[in-house]
Amino acid sequence: MIKIKNARKVYGExxxxxxxxxxxxxxxxxxxxxxxxxxxxxTLLMIGRLLNMDEGQITVxxxxxxxxxxxxxxxxxxxxxxxxxxxxxxxVRQLVGFGRFPYSQGRLTQEDEKIISKYIDFLELTxxxxxxxxxxxxxQRQRAYVAMILCQETEYVLxxxxxxxxxxxxxxxxxxxxxxxxxxxxxxxxxxxHDINFAAKYSDRxxxxxxxxxxxxGTVEEIMxxxxxxxxxxxxxxxxxxxxxxxxAIY
Amino acid sequence: xxxxxxxxxxxxxxxxxxHMQPTRTHRxxxxxxxxxxxxxxxxxTLFIGLGLLAALGLLLYNNxxxxxxxxxxxxxxxRLEAIVAMFIxxxxxxxxxxxxxxxxxxxxxxxxxxxxxxxYSFIQTSTLFFFGASTLASFSGTGAFFLQVTLMVTLSLILxxxxxxxxxxxxHLMLLxxxxxxxxxNSVSGFMRRLLAPSEFDLLQSRxxxxxxxxxxxxxxxxxxxxxxxxxxLFLFSRKLNILSLGRDVATTFxxxxxxxxxxxxxxxxxxxxxxxxxxxxxxxxxxLVAxxxxxxxxxxxxxxxxxxxxxxxxxxxxxAYFLLYHVFNAQTVVAVVIELFGGLIFLTVxxxxxxx
Numbered sequence: 337m338i339k340i341k342n343a344r345k346v347y348g349e350x351x352x353x354x355x356x357x358x359x360x361x362x363x364x365x366x367x368x369x370x371x372x373x374x375x376x377x378x379t380l381l382m383i384g385r386l387l388n389m390d391e392g393q394i395t396v397x398x399x400x401x402x403x404x405x406x407x408x409x410x411x412x413x414x415x416x417x418x419x420x421x422x423x424x425x426x427x428v429r430q431l432v433g434f435g436r437f438p439y440s441q442g443r444l445t446q447e448d449e450k451i452i453s454k455y456i457d458f459l460e461l462t463x464x465x466x467x468x469x470x471x472x473x474x475x476q477r478q479r480a481y482v483a484m485i486l487c488q489e490t491e492y493v494l495x496x497x498x499x500x501x502x503x504x505x506x507x508x509x510x511x512x513x514x515x516x517x518x519x520x521x522x523x524x525x526x527x528x529x530h531d532i533n534f535a536a537k538y539s540d541r542x543x544x545x546x547x548x549x550x551x552x553x554g555t556v557e558e559i560m561x562x563x564x565x566x567x568x569x570x571x572x573x574x575x576x577x578x579x580x581x582x583x584x585a586i587y
Numbered sequence: 588x589x590x591x592x593x594x595x596x597x598x599x600x601x602x603x604x605x606h607m608q609p610t611r612t613h614r615x616x617x618x619x620x621x622x623x624x625x626x627x628x629x630x631x632t633l634f635i636g637l638g639l640l641a642a643l644g645l646l647l648y649n650n651x652x653x654x655x656x657x658x659x660x661x662x663x664x665x666r667l668e669a670i671v672a673m674f675i676x677x678x679x680x681x682x683x684x685x686x687x688x689x690x691x692x693x694x695x696x697x698x699x700x701x702x703x704x705x706x707y708s709f710i711q712t713s714t715l716f717f718f719g720a721s722t723l724a725s726f727s728g729t730g731a732f733f734l735q736v737t738l739m740v741t742l743s744l745i746l747x748x749x750x751x752x753x754x755x756x757x758x759h760l761m762l763l764x765x766x767x768x769x770x771x772x773n774s775v776s777g778f779m780r781r782l783l784a785p786s787e788f789d790l791l792q793s794r795x796x797x798x799x800x801x802x803x804x805x806x807x808x809x810x811x812x813x814x815x816x817x818x819x820x821l822f823l824f825s826r827k828l829n830i831l832s833l834g835r836d837v838a839t840t841f842x843x844x845x846x847x848x849x850x851x852x853x854x855x856x857x858x859x860x861x862x863x864x865x866x867x868x869x870x871x872x873x874x875x876l877v878a879x880x881x882x883x884x885x886x887x888x889x890x891x892x893x894x895x896x897x898x899x900x901x902x903x904x905x906x907x908a909y910f911l912l913y914h915v916f917n918a919q920t921v922v923a924v925v926i927e928l929f930g931g932l933i934f935l936t937v938x939x940x941x942x943x944x
Contacts, residue, residue, distance in 0.1 A: 386836050410842025421692050421834030425619075426888045433615040434830065437841040442826030444615055452615060466619050485840070 337362050338383060338492065338526065343392035345378050353378045353548040355392060360526060362491075364540035365518050367529040369559075371569055374545040376528040377496055383526070384415030384494045396492055410438035414485040415494040422469070428480045429465040432456055435487030452487055459483040459513055475506035482510070486517055493517070495527035499534060507531075511538040532585050536560050544568050560585065617889035627892060630884045631899055638903035641910045642670050649914055672802035672867060673909065675814055677877075677901035679863035682818050683856040684874030685881065685897050689832040689890065690852045691758055694882070695938060697875045700762055701746065702769030703739050703860045704869035705776075710735055711794050712776035720787050723794075732806050732865055739861035740854070742768075747853050758849065794868060796923050799909070802866050810862055817858050824852065825890035832888070870923060872930025877901040879937065 337359060344354035353375035360366050368376040381387035383394055385401045394401045396413050432455055436448040444452070456465050459479045469477055478498070485493060498514065499507045515538050517523045529535040535542055535556075542559040544552045546568050552559055559565075560583035565573040571587055578584040618624040646666050652658045687698040715723040746765060780788060794801065821828075830838050831848050838845045863870070881897035908926055912918045 384840070386839055405842075406839060406844060407842040410840065415836070415840050417836050420837060421832065423832060423888050424882075425886055427619050429615050430617070430888065434833065434837075434841065437830055437843075442829065449615060468619070488841070 337397065338524075339393075339395045340379075340383070341393045341395075343379075343382055343389045343394055345375075345382060345387065346390050351548070354389075356550055358543065358550055358553055360524075360541070360543070362524050363518070363522065365514065365525045365527070365538060366541040366543060367527055367535035367539040368543050368545060369529055369532055369535050369568075370545035370551075373547075375548040376545050378548075379545070380415070380494050380496055380526065380528055381417075384413065385409060386415060386417070407438065410488070410490070412490050413492045413494070414488045414490045415496070416481055416485045416498070417496045418500050420481060424468070424470060426469050427466050428461055428469065428472070428483075429456060431469060431480055432461075432465075432483045432487050435484040435489075438488060451489065455483045455487040458486065458516075475502050475509075478502060478506075478510065479513070482513065486521070486523070491522075491524055493523050493525045495525065497528050497530060499529070499531065507534060514538065532560075532565065536583055536585070557583065617887045617892055619886065623886045627885055627887070627896070631896055634884075634896070634899035634903045638899060638906050641903065641906035642673075644910045645670060645906060645913070648910075668802065668804040668807075669799045669909070670906070671804075671807060671811070672799035673905040674902060675802075675810060676799065676863055676867050676870065676873075677898055677905055678814055678818050679859040680870060680874035681877045681881070681897035681901040682821050682894055683859040683863075684878040685890065685893055686821055686824075686828060686852050687856050688878055689828050690849050691762065692832055692834060694879070695875075695934070696762065697871065697878075698856050698860045699869070699871045699874070700769065701743055701765040701857070701860075702772060703743070703857070703864050704871060705769035705772035706739055706742055707735065707864045707869060708795050709772040709776045710738065712779050712791060715787055715791050716779040716783065720790055723790065729806060729809070732803075735865040736858075736861045739864065740857050743853065743857035743861075747850050796868060798923050799867055799905070801868050806866065810866060814859065814862055817855050821852070821855050822891070822894055824848075824855075825894065828852065828890045829888060868923070870926065872927050872934055873901070873904075875934055876926070876930035877904065879933065 339360075340356045340358045342355040342357060344352065344356070346352050351373075356375075356379060368379060370376050378387060382389045383396065383401065385406065388402070396409070399409060399412065401409060401413070429452065433444055433448070433452050435455070436444060436451065440448050456462055459482060461476070461479060461483055464472065464476060464480075469480065472480065478501075482495075482498065495514075498510055502510060511534060514525055514527075518525050518540075529539075536559075539556055541554065542552075542556055543550060544559055544564070551568055552564055560575055562573055562575050565575070565585060569587070574586045575583045576586055616624065618627065646663050650659065650662055652662055683698050688694050688696065711723070746761060746768075780791065783791065827843060827848055830841055830843050831845065831852070835845045838848070877897050877900050880900050881893055884900065885893045885896045887893070904926065905922075909922050912922050912925065
């Protein structure tokens with residue numbers, strides 16, 4: 337469980353995030369949605385201890401993210417941002433292998449190698465495992481990074497816009513992989529999403545944010561309401577039923 | 588929560604897929620292929636061999652006294668001092684530049700940017716300016732040497748302590764401030780140099796261009812262990828450097844204390860640069876040249892392999908350059924100038940064709 341209590345981040349007079357209060361249960365996929373500047377990424381970064389909050393407390397699996405040793409947190413929580421430093425001469429397998437760092441400190445054991453292979457296969461990178469990262473397409477590289485953080489084998493996985501710059505086919509593929517990671521590997525995934533229809537299709541819960549506040553948190557059905565979405569995005573949004581009765585937002 | 592449950596029913600699809608995978612050898616090597624690895628070891632041996640050969644040549648070739656003469660050994664011993672200085676310079680510049688470029692995630696900058704060389708030339712110039720030529724000539728004992736090293740390391744500690752922790756916490760801001768401090772010190776010493784008498788200026792100039800002949804063997808017993816320990820610490824830090832070069836966010840995600848790691852690396856870099864600059868003088872582009880060549884010769888991200896290659900290349904460049912200039916072209920003093928010229932040219936080429944970075 338991720339618990340956020342009165343967390344606040346102040347960027348200036350005008351821009352304030354919080355106070356945020358929410359409890360995100362274990363298991364499944366939770367999406368953070370909302371317009372630009374709503375504080376989605378800030379919230380995610382604060383949970384992932386990449387950004388210090390100004391007030392409040394965040395605990396993940398009962399560990400306080402500001403006081404727990406980073407080393408210990410690395411075994412229960414991982415976070416992937418949109419942009420990553422680029423290293424030359426690094427193969428997919430080596431990148432995924434970095435995910436074992438919290439356990440092996442860079443000395444890969446036989447056990448680690450098996451786990452690395454498992455996640456390379458899981459994200460269907462088997463044929464690409466000896467390619468350098470700069471020889472991959474954007475979608476393949478994104479999958480390699482996701483394989484790296486899954487390889488860290490943490491219960492909680494945070495993703496900042498995992499579909500950024502991916503085309504429709506790549507986006508569907510990525511979401512299928514993440515869905516599978518939640519179902520079969522039992523990961524709790526929290527991610528920032530821009531496309532509400534993708535969020536609705538693949539998430540179990542949605543948390544909607546606006547102006548630095550959490551506006552609504554609930555199941556997909558509870559959030560995918562025309563009035564609520566129209567208000568959050570300040571745009572007329574209708575909901576129709578797609579095949580299998582799934583809600584689809586039209587805007 | 589019924590959505591979760593219904594979705595969990597599809598469990599098993601991945602397990603089934605896993606079993607379909609052919610079993611493969613589970614190994615993550617630092618190199619992409621065996622061929623790359625063989626090429627690495629070949630090049631490493633080649634450079635070490637070249638370095639040793641040139642060093643041997645420098646020691647023995649063209650010795651004015653015959654081998655059976657009693658003064659043969661003293662001549663070799665005097666020449667050995669220059670070789671040791673090259674060894675130290677190569678170690679300092681190769682390790683510090685590679686480590687520095689990794690933590691800053693930038694392959695076109697060198698630790699010289701942090702103002703060590705400007706500080707060195709400032710100390711030398713102001714000693715001459717304020718205290719005269721005789722003081723500068725005598726400003727060379729162990730005390731003076733350590734005073735310089737301490738000053739340089741202190742400057743960098745202040746810079747890192749101030750700019751890397753707290754609310755600034757920004758590597759690029761620190762580099763910018765380092766460059767500005769360097770430029771400031773350079774203009775102050777440039778101003779003082781204008782007011783010097785030509786003979787004094789000449790004396791100073793010989794100190795401001797790096798040369799292994801500047802090195803005083805008196806310092807070796809202290810300098811060698813210091814350099815060795817610092818280099819060893821950096822080498823042992825290789826695995827963490829690999830992670831640090833992935834950037835702050837990824838390093839933090841993997842549970843590394845990024846800030847502490849960066850400061851630790853930069854302090855070691857500062858020690859190496861300060862020692863090398865005080866011992867030999869400024870060599871601005873040498874580290875850059877060595878690092879660039881070693882990236883070309885080492886097809887891996889792993890610092891455990893980049894460091895030795897960088898050192899081997901650095902040492903062979905220095906020894907070969909000195910050997911060629913001394914014994915083939917009969918030019919005695921211009922080695923650093925030539926290295927800097929080539930380093931500078933390659934630096935410009937690399938910047939202009941950004942692709943190969």
